[in-house]
Amino acid sequence: EWTMQSFIEDTVAEIRARVGDDQVICALSGGVDSSVVAALVHRAIGDQLTCIYVDTGLMRTGESASVLRFFREKTSLQVIDVNGTEFFLSSLEGIADPEEKRKRIGYGFIEIFEAEARKLANVRYLAQGTLYPDVIESVSFRGKAPIKSHHNVGGLPERMQLDLIEPLRELFKDEVRELGLELGLPEEAIYRQPFPGPGLGIRIMGPVTAQRLDILRRADAIVLEEMKDSGWYRKVWQSFAVLLPIQTVGVMGDSRTYEHVIALRAVDSRDAMTADWSQLPYELLGRISNRIINEVRGVNRVVYDISSKPPATIEWE
Numbered sequence: 001e002w003t004m005q006s007f008i009e010d011t012v013a014e015i016r017a018r019v020g021d022d023q024v025i026c027a028l029s030g031g032v033d034s035s036v037v038a039a040l041v042h043r044a045i046g047d048q049l050t051c052i053y054v055d056t057g058l059m060r061t062g063e064s065a066s067v068l069r070f071f072r073e074k075t076s077l078q079v080i081d082v083n084g085t086e087f088f089l090s091s092l093e094g095i096a097d098p099e100e101k102r103k104r105i106g107y108g109f110i111e112i113f114e115a116e117a118r119k120l121a122n123v124r125y126l127a128q129g130t131l132y133p134d135v136i137e138s139v140s141f142r143g144k145a146p147i148k149s150h151h152n153v154g155g156l157p158e159r160m161q162l163d164l165i166e167p168l169r170e171l172f173k174d175e176v177r178e179l180g181l182e183l184g185l186p187e188e189a190i191y192r193q194p195f196p197g198p199g200l201g202i203r204i205m206g207p208v209t210a211q212r213l214d215i216l217r218r219a220d221a222i223v224l225e226e227m228k229d230s231g232w233y234r235k236v237w238q239s240f241a242v243l244l245p246i247q248t249v250g251v252m253g254d255s256r257t258y259e260h261v262i263a264l265r266a267v268d269s270r271d272a273m274t275a276d277w278s279q280l281p282y283e284l285l286g287r288i289s290n291r292i293i294n295e296v297r298g299v300n301r302v303v304y305d306i307s308s309k310p311p312a313t314i315e316w317e
């Protein structure tokens with residue numbers, strides 16, 4: 001009989017037998033998948049696991065600090081952290097194409113990760129939180145190209161000749177959450193909405209600049225706060241702000257404004273392969289909109305995305 005407990009026992013035994021005395025590294029993002037993988041592998045091999053957290057500078061407000069604080073204070077994982085903010089911003093300069101952004105962020109990530117991993121001795125394995133839907137969406141299927149180049153740390157295993165440990169390959173997100181709770185991770189780590197590896201980089205339409213990142217971060221923080229305060233954060237799959245590459249006319253006092261537009265996106269889903277736009281209460285939408293327009297300098301309009309996947313995708317890029 002398959003139970004979460006038997007899954008944990010079997011997987012832990014498997015990992016232990018496979019790894020032996022070697023070392024394992026893992027890219028920790030603070031998201032549910034990588035946190036659960038880290039906890040599971042740590043249960044199997046303890047300090048033979050080293051986690052690396054890369055701050056791409058494309059994270060939400062305060063995210064890196066709170067993720068690192070959590071792992072250092074609440075877990076016994078060994079975590080190395082690297083600040084790649086300037087590195088990523090300069091590699092994205094002038095780049096508007098979504099897949100090109102993903103590629104550059106992915107390569108940059110690998111470069112930093114590889115440099116850190118090389119400093120450790122005897123690393124033979126890379127543990128990562130690939131889930132069942134990731135397996136489906138990023139391989140070519142019946143001869144069709146992958147939908148988007150969802151990367152975890154693609155390319156790294158070949159370059160560093162690492163073998164992959166992917167204990168979540170057959171699980172869906174809700175099962176991963178259950179597993180995480182079973183492993184003793186607190187709810188704050190488990191009930192987090194998914195956040196894409198390329199982060200806010202693919203939520204800024206057009207080139208990413210420090211100034212545009214700042215606008216999006218402020219708007220996104222308001223969305224997050226209002227979703228949490230209203231109890232909707234955990235009811236939806238994802239909710240976030242997107243910065244559009246256009247400006248529109250508005251009016252403030254007696255003057256005309258010509259400023260940015262923020263799109264709100266909130267979706268319901270089980271596995272991200274299909275998604276419906278969330279029917280958030282008008283009152284909540286209204287509050288988010290008012291706050292963004294009043295509090296975020298440079299934004300004079302907020303729109304709500306009412307497209308489902310397919311044919312739209314969850315992210316705008």
Ligand code: XMP
Pocket residue numbers: 102148149150151152194195196197198238272273309312313314315316317
């Ligand atoms: P889409 O936009 O394809 O997104 O409907 C499906 C789910 O995947 C997340 N996503 C990504 N995650 N790297 C990631 O790690 C990526 O490049 C990426 N693109 C999309 C997205 O947030 C949603 O949960």
